[in-house]
Amino acid sequence: MTAKTPKAPPQKTLAVFDLDNTLTDTLTFWATAVTPVADVLSQNFGMDETHLVKTILAAPSQYRFSDIGHLITWLDEKGELPRAHDRDEQHQIDMTKWILRQSWYATQKKMSVFYPDAVDTLRGLKASGTDVAIYSDTEASSMIRRLWLMAHNARRAGVFKHEDEMLHLVDHFYSHPSIDDDSRILRDVDVRFVQKIKEKMSIWTSGVYKPAPDYLRIIMKDFGAKPAQTVMVGDTHNDGGGAVPNKVSFAWAHYGARIAPEIEKAAKRMASSHYKYGVADIQASFDATCRPDVILKESIAELREKFSFVAGNGFSPYSGATATGPRHSSGGQAQQSLPVYRLHAQTPLHTRPQPLGPATHFEPKP
Structure with a gap:
């Protein structure tokens, strides 16, 4: 047979x-890094657990998942962090925020x-x-x-x-x-x-x-x-x-x-x-x-x-219906095909080259 x-x-x-x-x-890094931040916000800044979670969930996802350092700034701007009554208290609050940011970035650097x-x-x-x-x-x-x-x-x-x-x-x-x-x-x-x-x-x-x-x-x-x-x-x-x-x-x-x-x-x-x-x-x-x-x-x-x-065909950007891409901080708004913005094609006209290349963010509408 x-x-x-x-x-x-x-x-x-x-x-x-x-x-x-x-x-x-990413999940192990994120949970490891965010837990002490949440604990300090709760214990040192007096935010109860329910309000803390609700507030953080309202934050932009990029801050919530990828940049807790900027999340701290966002919480402060929203008035969620305590206000100091004197210079010494302000120094303590500022130091606590600095420590939280540094702790997050150090963990991210180590665990990525x-x-x-x-x-x-x-x-x-x-x-x-x-x-x-x-x-x-x-x-x-x-x-x-x-x-x-x-x-x-x-x-x-x-x-x-x-x-x-x-x-x-x-x-x-x-x-x-x-x-x-x-x-x-x-x-x-x-x-x-x-x-x-x-x-x-x-x-x-x-x-x-x-x-x-x-x-x-x-x-x-x-x-x-x-x-x-x-x-x-x-x-x-x-x-x-x-x-x-x-x-x-x-x-x-x-x-x-x-x-x-x-x-x-x-x-x-x-x-x-x-x-x-x-x-x-x-x-x-x-x-x-x-x-x-x-x-x-x-x-x-x-x-x-x-x-x-096996071998593929290589990358060659497909084009289709028109969509609008993010505006460069020093240039106009480029028109791109499909719901996708191709960074490699974005060279701002009549402007100085940007050190970090084309912007990846959408500017707010005026």
Whole structure:
């Protein structure tokens, strides 16, 4: 009796990765960093738990998830922090706010690292000629800062020779508009890294977040990839919700959804109820519209065992219906195709070049 020939794994020319809890353990960092901040706000500043959580949930998401330092400033501007009665008390309040900011940034810098095997997996894909994209709901400046810290830590650990190696592993980055000026968020990031990553970055302009199947369709068109040639890798049902309707393979990063009980408790303390954290909650959210095709149980390295990765077509921005992009602080408002703003195409006319390149934030209307 002739043995059956093992079925060859599906071929993929395009791998699209979520960032948070897929390439880096953002949730553990965030819960670790935000817990002492919340405790100080509650204990030292006298904010009761219910009011504290309600107030923080009202803050812009970029501050809440990616920049607690600016969240402290936002809370102060909203009158949520205590007012001093004398100079000494003002000094104490200012010092407490400074300590909170420094604590957050120190933890972010230390814990922004790649998951084990993530760099080797990306290197393996690029060695095969496969196109690689990162598609995140993170705001652009926060994405840039996080990727810089990951690259910086990889260099310090001897994984990279230089931070720019990060940019050779990914063909394009997709994110959302920043809510603040780039110079505030990226003040301690290498300017050359910022300029180079912006040359490979697009920003969604419609205000819609994952699952957003239309976005994944645009990404596939950017790379000339068919649904059967594409895999979406992410840790939640929202990643699957963009992939499955497009008939794109969804690889669930189970390893990223798996978190320690104390981290899950801390995350749920400060997050809105519609967010899903932990394997059980995320798994319960899977239905026919977002069920994974494969599960990466222990490591991102399993991705290359599930699929056969081959050369892609490269990035070539697709164009379609008109959408409006963010205005540069010194220039006019550019018109772009589709609900996506291509940073690489934005060179302000009749203005001086900006040190950090094209702006990633929408300016408020006059």
